Amino acid sequence: MISLIPLEGIPEVVPGDELADLVLAATQLAAYDVVVVTQKVVSKAEGRLVAVDASDPQARRRLVVSESVRVLREREGLIISETRHGFVCANAGVDLSNVAEGTAALLPLDPDRSARHIRDAIKARTGLVVGVIVSDTFGRAWRNGLTDVAIGCAGIAAVVDLRGTLDANGRELAVTEVCVADELAAAAELAKGKASGIPAVIVRGAERSWFRESSVRAEVVRAAAQDLFR
Amino acid sequence: MISLIPLEGIPEVVPGDELADLVLAATQLAAYDVVVVTQKVVSKAEGRLVAVDASDPQARRRLVVSESVRVLREREGLIISETRHGFVCANAGVDLSNVAEGTAALLPLDPDRSARHIRDAIKARTGLVVGVIVSDTFGRAWRNGLTDVAIGCAGIAAVVDLRGTLDANGRELAVTEVCVADELAAAAELAKGKASGIPAVIVRGAERSWFRESSVRAEVVRAAAQDLFR
Numbered sequence: 001m002i003s004l005i006p007l008e009g010i011p012e013v014v015p016g017d018e019l020a021d022l023v024l025a026a027t028q029l030a031a032y033d034v035v036v037v038t039q040k041v042v043s044k045a046e047g048r049l050v051a052v053d054a055s056d057p058q059a060r061r062r063l064v065v066s067e068s069v070r071v072l073r074e075r076e077g078l079i080i081s082e083t084r085h086g087f088v089c090a091n092a093g094v095d096l097s098n099v100a101e102g103t104a105a106l107l108p109l110d111p112d113r114s115a116r117h118i119r120d121a122i123k124a125r126t127g128l129v130v131g132v133i134v135s136d137t138f139g140r141a142w143r144n145g146l147t148d149v150a151i152g153c154a155g156i157a158a159v160v161d162l163r164g165t166l167d168a169n170g171r172e173l174a175v176t177e178v179c180v181a182d183e184l185a186a187a188a189e190l191a192k193g194k195a196s197g198i199p200a201v202i203v204r205g206a207e208r209s210w211f212r213e214s215s216v217r218a219e220v221v222r223a224a225a226q227d228l229f230r
Numbered sequence: 231m232i233s234l235i236p237l238e239g240i241p242e243v244v245p246g247d248e249l250a251d252l253v254l255a256a257t258q259l260a261a262y263d264v265v266v267v268t269q270k271v272v273s274k275a276e277g278r279l280v281a282v283d284a285s286d287p288q289a290r291r292r293l294v295v296s297e298s299v300r301v302l303r304e305r306e307g308l309i310i311s312e313t314r315h316g317f318v319c320a321n322a323g324v325d326l327s328n329v330a331e332g333t334a335a336l337l338p339l340d341p342d343r344s345a346r347h348i349r350d351a352i353k354a355r356t357g358l359v360v361g362v363i364v365s366d367t368f369g370r371a372w373r374n375g376l377t378d379v380a381i382g383c384a385g386i387a388a389v390v391d392l393r394g395t396l397d398a399n400g401r402e403l404a405v406t407e408v409c410v411a412d413e414l415a416a417a418a419e420l421a422k423g424k425a426s427g428i429p430a431v432i433v434r435g436a437e438r439s440w441f442r443e444s445s446v447r448a449e450v451v452r453a454a455a456q457d458l459f460r
Contacts, residue, residue: 001421141371142318144407159375176367179376182377183419187417190410191232191435205234219375227372228302
């Protein structure tokens with residue numbers, strides 16, 4: 001059984017905050033927990049905040065383009081672009097909600113590094129083996145509605161390769177590379193209300209074999225050359 | 231807190247089986263549980279099985295094309311197509327793993343109806359209000375690794391519209407339509423091993439407000455005209 005435990009009582013995050021300390025103050029972690037932290041609080045802790053006049057569409061657009069390496073589609077104020085990290089998402093992940101008026105939160109420069117930093121700090125303070133995922137809310141092609149995905153991870157597999165594993169009938173599974181990091185991010189999202197300001201969720205009971213060094217950039221981001229839809 | 235409870239001990243499913251009975255024999259459901267059932271057992275129960283020589287690439291291709299309304303991309307034995315339901319996925323959801331040698335499982339004809347059938351049967355036998363999701367394992371654009379998504383649902387919201395809800399700072403959230411059905415499917419996947427033959431997972435503790443009439447077809451499938459990547 002897996003439990004999804006929202007962390008309540010974490011105060012408003014400001015630049016310089018050590019998220020590991022805020023998580024540890026809010027809960028008693030156990031070995032092999034996965035701590036899923038939202039991009040927003042990671043960006044706040046890392047000071048990835050810029051001033052922008054949100055009422056000015058051109059100012060917003062300039063900011064999104066400056067955070068992009070390539071614009072894929074643009075329509076009615078929505079820009080789908082590729083970020084420096086290789087993420088394809090709306091508005092380059094620039095976020096105007098849940099931040100102070102007149103400011104926007106940008107994606108962390110290196111969300112895998114952000115996750116490693118939190119994981120290392122938790123390890124240093126508690127000795128516990130845990131996984132950390134930095135999550136963000138992305139749209140996707142072909143399907144309506146947003147889902148939370150992993151933009152960074154540490155200590156937990158991004159993609160689990162089950163190719164070659166036998167299925168229940170003893171036949172080899174053809175292709176079953178499961179993106180458990182995205183599934184962990186999605187699961188965590190279910191446990192937090194969107195507007196209730198819960199910045200972290202603990203996933204307890206994940207497969208032990210998933211705990212290993214990994215990164216979203218190396219395992220999840222699909223190279224443009226391999227991508228049929230870019 | 232949300233719990234993800236894998237249902238063990240469900241026997242091999244054969245055409246004509248009533249999945250609601252198999253679920254109820256395997257566990258004690260509670261009100262407001264979400265029962266996530268894999269496409270594979272739904273297809274088996276509904277007899278959506280066809281003979282195919284899996285060793286013949288042309289036979290496999292013909293079957294995939296016959297299950298598609300439109301082929302979007304084709305490369306090295308992989309076909310990305312649009313199914314009659316409007317799903318964009320690999321090989322039209324035709325599945326050769328975890329079925330008997332020489333057979334393939336096709337997607338249910340109407341997965342929302344499949345979910346409603348299970349939900350109605352559970353309601354009739356227990357009186358409980360539950361949600362039911364039929365899940366399948368899909369790839370996606372831009373990101374490596376597969377994740378489980380909802381292909382049908384009943385009694386539980388597919389997409390929750392949080393537009394107009396205030397964020398923690400009292401500002402209106404711009405666009406936050408969350409596809410909770412896909413997140414529930416992804417969460418459920420974490421609780422079942424891929425090769426261990428667990429066909430159903432209970433999600434306990436979902437938001438009460440998500441329990442309403444809904445359908446994946448109406449809320450999640452994006453019309454081609456609205457789609458920037460088709």
